[in-house]
Amino acid sequence: MWSLLLLLACTEPALSLPVIEMGACGMFNEFPLGEISHYAAFVALDAGFLDPMVKNKEFSANMRMVNTGCDPAVVSKVALPMLLGQGDVIGRIKSDTVDVPPVRVMLGCACSGSSTVMSQLAAPLEVTVVSGSATSPSLSNKAQHPFFARVIPSDSKQGAGLAALVKNLGESAPDGWSRIVLLYTEELYSEGIANAFAMDPSVSNMTILKEPLPWLPVRSSQEAADYDYARILAIAKRIAAYRPLPRIFGLFVDPRDIAAPLVRAFHEVGLFNEHSVVFTSEAVVEGIRREFDRVVNERANWHLASIGKPAEALWANGSDAYDWAGLHGVIDGWLALVPNWQGARSESIDFHNFWTGLTREKLLAAGMPASLQIETTWFKDLEAFASSMWHSFFFDSVTAVLVGVGDLFAAGASPEEVRGSKLRDAIFQARFEGLTGNIVFDGNGDRLGSYKIVNLRGRDDVDVGIYDAGLGQVSFVRCPIFPSGDEQVPGDRPRPCPAGTEFYGQLCQACQYGHFAPLSDSVCVPCTKGSYAAELGASVCSSSPLGSAVEDAGQASATLCEPGFSSPDLGAEHCDPCRAGFFAAAWGTSE
Numbered sequence: 001m002w003s004l005l006l007l008l009a010c011t012e013p014a015l016s017l018p019v020i021e022m023g024a025c026g027m028f029n030e031f032p033l034g035e036i037s038h039y040a041a042f043v044a045l046d047a048g049f050l051d052p053m054v055k056n057k058e059f060s061a062n063m064r065m066v067n068t069g070c071d072p073a074v075v076s077k078v079a080l081p082m083l084l085g086q087g088d089v090i091g092r093i094k095s096d097t098v099d100v101p102p103v104r105v106m107l108g109c110a111c112s113g114s115s116t117v118m119s120q121l122a123a124p125l126e127v128t129v130v131s132g133s134a135t136s137p138s139l140s141n142k143a144q145h146p147f148f149a150r151v152i153p154s155d156s157k158q159g160a161g162l163a164a165l166v167k168n169l170g171e172s173a174p175d176g177w178s179r180i181v182l183l184y185t186e187e188l189y190s191e192g193i194a195n196a197f198a199m200d201p202s203v204s205n206m207t208i209l210k211e212p213l214p215w216l217p218v219r220s221s222q223e224a225a226d227y228d229y230a231r232i233l234a235i236a237k238r239i240a241a242y243r244p245l246p247r248i249f250g251l252f253v254d255p256r257d258i259a260a261p262l263v264r265a266f267h268e269v270g271l272f273n274e275h276s277v278v279f280t281s282e283a284v285v286e287g288i289r290r291e292f293d294r295v296v297n298e299r300a301n302w303h304l305a306s307i308g309k310p311a312e313a314l315w316a317n318g319s320d321a322y323d324w325a326g327l328h329g330v331i332d333g334w335l336a337l338v339p340n341w342q343g344a345r346s347e348s349i350d351f352h353n354f355w356t357g358l359t360r361e362k363l364l365a366a367g368m369p370a371s372l373q374i375e376t377t378w379f380k381d382l383e384a385f386a387s388s389m390w391h392s393f394f395f396d397s398v399t400a401v402l403v404g405v406g407d408l409f410a411a412g413a414s415p416e417e418v419r420g421s422k423l424r425d426a427i428f429q430a431r432f433e434g435l436t437g438n439i440v441f442d443g444n445g446d447r448l449g450s451y452k453i454v455n456l457r458g459r460d461d462v463d464v465g466i467y468d469a470g471l472g473q474v475s476f477v478r479c480p481i482f483p484s485g486d487e488q489v490p491g492d493r494p495r496p497c498p499a500g501t502e503f504y505g506q507l508c509q510a511c512q513y514g515h516f517a518p519l520s521d522s523v524c525v526p527c528t529k530g531s532y533a534a535e536l537g538a539s540v541c542s543s544s545p546l547g548s549a550v551e552d553a554g555q556a557s558a559t560l561c562e563p564g565f566s567s568p569d570l571g572a573e574h575c576d577p578c579r580a581g582f583f584a585a586a587w588g589t590s591e
Contacts, residue, residue, distance in 0.1 A: 018415035020405055022063040023082040023103035025075060025118060026110035026133070026394075029067050033384060036374060037391045038063065038107065040358060041398035042366035049354045053403050053432035055410035059418075061402070063367055064103070070111035079121045082106070103127060104419045105401050105427075107394075111254075112136030112188045119148040126420035128427055130400055132393035136192045140444045147424050149445030151396045151434065152339055153469055155189070155281075159196025161337045161451050161467035161474075162250065162279050167202040168474045169277075169335075169489050170248075177492040179207040181239060182250040183262070185215045190252040193281055197250060209246070211239060218258040224298075225306035229261055229314040236265040244493035244521055245503050247276045253284055260288075260295045261314060264322060267330050274483045275490055278331070282338040286389065289459055292327045299324060328458060333483035337451040337467055341389035343437030351435065355385055389436075396434035403430040455480040496521035499539035510537035513556035526554030530571040543571035546590035560588040 028035040042061055044050050051057075064082060068074045085092040085102035092102065106122055106129045109115045115134035122129050128147045131139075137156035139145050170177030182197060184190035191212075198208050214231060218224045239246065249271070253259045266272045303315040316322070345351055358379045364370060378384040385391050404427035408418050428441050440448050453465035453476070465476035479487040497508035502517055502524045511517050511524035516538040527533050527541035532555045534542065544550045548558035549572040561567050561575035566589040578584050 017058060017060045018418070020059055020061045020105070020401075020418060021101050021103045022061055022401065023106045024063055024065045025068040025078070025106065025108035025114070027067070027069050028065060029069070031388070031390060032372065032374070033378060033388070034390050034394050035065060035372065036363060036368065036378075037385075037394040038065070038398050039363050039366045039368040040355070041395050041402065043358060043362050044354060044395075044399075045402055046366070047354055047357075049350060050399060050402060053399070054406035055403075056406045058409060059405060059415075061367075061405075063107075064100070065369070068109050068114055070114050072113045072117040075109055075114045075117045076121070079118055083122055083125050083127055104423060105130060107131070107397050107401070108133075110134070112139065112192070115139065115148075116145075116188070119145045123147045126424070128401075128424040130397050130427060132395075132397035133390055136188050137196055138188070138192065140446055142444055149400070149424075149427050149441060151400055151436065151439055151447050152393050153449040153451070154446045155192040156196040157446075157449070157469040158281060158337050158339075158451065159193045159198075160200045160202070160472065161469060162193070162281075163197050163200035163202040164467060164472060164474050165335065165337065165453060166206075166248070166250075166279060169480075170206075170492070173489040174491045177206065177248055179209070179246065179492055180248040180250060181209045181211055181242075181246045182252070183211050183213055183266075184250070184252040185254050186212045187215045187254045189254050189283065193252045194250065209239075209242075211235065213262065215254060216258070216261075217254075221298075221302055221305040224302035224315065225309040225311050227261060227306075227311040227314060229265070229311055232261055232265045233268070236269045236271060239266075240269040240271055241523070243503070243523055244496070246271065246493070247490060248492045249276060249278045251278050251280045251284060253280075258291055258295075259284055260291055260324065260327060263288075263327055263330055264324075267327075268322075272330055274485070275494070277482060277490060278334045280334060280336045282336065282389070285336045285338055285454060285456065285461060288331065289328065292324065295324045295327075331456050332458060333481055333485075334456040335464075335480055336454045336456065336461075338454050338461075339389065339393070339436070340450045340452050340466070341392045341436045342386075343433065343435055345433055346386075346392055346435040352382060355379060355382060392435040396436050396439060399432065399434055400427055400430050400439065403427075403432050453480075457481060500537040512536065514554040516541050528553055529573040532557055544573075546570060547588035548572070549574045561590075563587060563589075565589070566591055 024038055045054060045057060066078045081093055082103050085100055086095040087099035106118055106127055108131060109118045110133050112134045115131050119129045123146055126147060131150040132152055134150060135152055135155040137154050139148050140154055166180060182194045184194040194210060216227055218227060299315050300317060303317050306312045306315050356379055360374055404423060405418055408426045428445050432439055442448055448470045450469060451467040452463050453467060455462045455464045464478050464480045467474050481487060482490055484490060494503050497503050498520050500517055501508040501510050514533050515524040515526055516533050517524045518539055530550050531541035531543050532550050534556055544558035547567050548560050549567050550558050551574055563584055564578055565575035566578060566584050567575045568591045
């Protein structure tokens with residue numbers, strides 16, 4: 001009896017670790033390895049890989065994931081059950097069958113539009129949202145998004161970086177660059193980059209032509225069949241009529257959009273060519289080659305679905321079909337800013353050993369749903385993980401939360417205090433070396449990171465420099481190769497064509513009969529009624545002589561007045577009948 005009492009007195013009860021409930025939303029069906037990257041961070045915490053940055057590990061985490069894609073409507077439906085919890089507890093959504101506590105932090109939700117909805121719903125409940133992929137500048141507005149942070153830099157930083165890059169290269173071009181055309185789809189992501197670019201002081205002395213494009217995603221055969229290519233082509237033709245012909249472009253497209261028809265349209269009208277320079281964003285770089293291949297592989301099915309519909313000609317087969325595979329060559333020489341996602345830790349032997357040591361059993365122990373299918377080949381080396389920058393950003397988004405939680409517990413916070421504004425502030429103040437490099441947040445919860453300057457060459461991305469968002473500086477480690485195939489920075493416009501000619505394709509072409517171009521660097525227009533141009537390359541039109549007339553615009557010669565008619569003035573548009581008592585017996589009578 002005494003021995004039993006002594007045993008009870010000397011044995012401390014097992015202490016259960018406080019559980020931090022987390023939620024995650026995003027495009028997990030499309031990026032299964034992105035979902036695994038979230039759970040991998042929990043495994044990394046237990047394995048000691050995060051020991052240098054997580055000060056206190058005396059807690060456990062439970063994460064509930066929901067696939068929302070990039071659809072704000074889906075987010076609005078699934079958010080409240082996660083933010084409020086469910087069960088027979090005051091404050092939760094009433095349920096007799098489900099008993100889950102509310103989350104203290106949300107990860108995601110992939111695209112900017114869906115993340116905006118989650119942030120707006122989470123803020124009144126003081127739930128911090130940490131994103132690894134939402135980049136819209138509007139999310140930096142702390143009046144509207146006080147509990148939002150991200151480990152990927154805002155598009156305001158990317159827009160400013162692209163502006164700095166354009167300024168840097170433009171100053172090296174013949175006669176400098178003074179004009180750029182911004183092409184962007186009409187949605188939050190692309191508009192954010194375009195607006196940030198246009199407002200940056202680096203390009204304040206340039207003429208910026210903003211050209212919005214309709215948002216036309218192709219997520220199914222039905223959307224492919226209904227694609228309004230005629231609308232896109234009309235915009236491209238209108239821009240191709242600008243004089244001088246534009247050569248410098250910014251192209252910003254939503255990740256859910258399909259860039260291939262846009263690139264085709266601007267290539268077909270001669271705007272994307274060996275003399276032009278196109279600047280683009282990470283969303284385009286991340287998927288454009290995969291997208292081109294998708295078009296090549298699915299075009300036959302899309303054509304069948306589009307017969308009799310708007311896009312039938314777009315996806316046409318046969319000898320007259322467009323060379324979609326050739327689009328890989330069209331993007332040669334393009335330049336892009338891509339968030340720097342390969343820090344020293346991502347290339348370390350420690351991370352290599354951690355990743356290649358991952359197993360399904362370890363991920364299941366970290367909370368991964370058993371229904372999630374994985375391939376063991378993903379863990380044989382770092383190739384699968386390094387195939388997309390999003391894997392590293394998702395891993396770091398979870399790490400940011402773990403660092404913030406660890407900092408609070410290390411400072412003596414109780415489990416109940418690890419929530420709301422205290423947890424938000426701890427995450428905002430987190431400083432650590434992530435897979436994507438050094439992670440530091442500003443007062444808005446925005447990552448102060450750097451970007452790689454990437455030169456697109458065939459199917460490869462070549463790093464040619466760095467844009468430091470903190471310093472606002474561009475630096476090159478090698479010269480980019482432009483679409484012309486050399487390192488010479490091209491001019492932003494063709495050399496002016498002389499009067500009597502116009503720029504067509506890539507050459508100055510003489511005005512056709514009946515047309516004229518009065519000034520250099522202008523376009524050929526029809527001669528007006530009463531005038532004509534009998535020669536090619538006219539810079540002025542000739543007035544119709546006495547005894548003749550030019551009744552229609554764009555004529556190559558004047559017409560003599562018939563007998564019974566006369567034309568007493570130069571530049572007559574028509575011949576008049578002879579007055580009563582007079583006659584004209586010959587052709588070409590002037591009085």
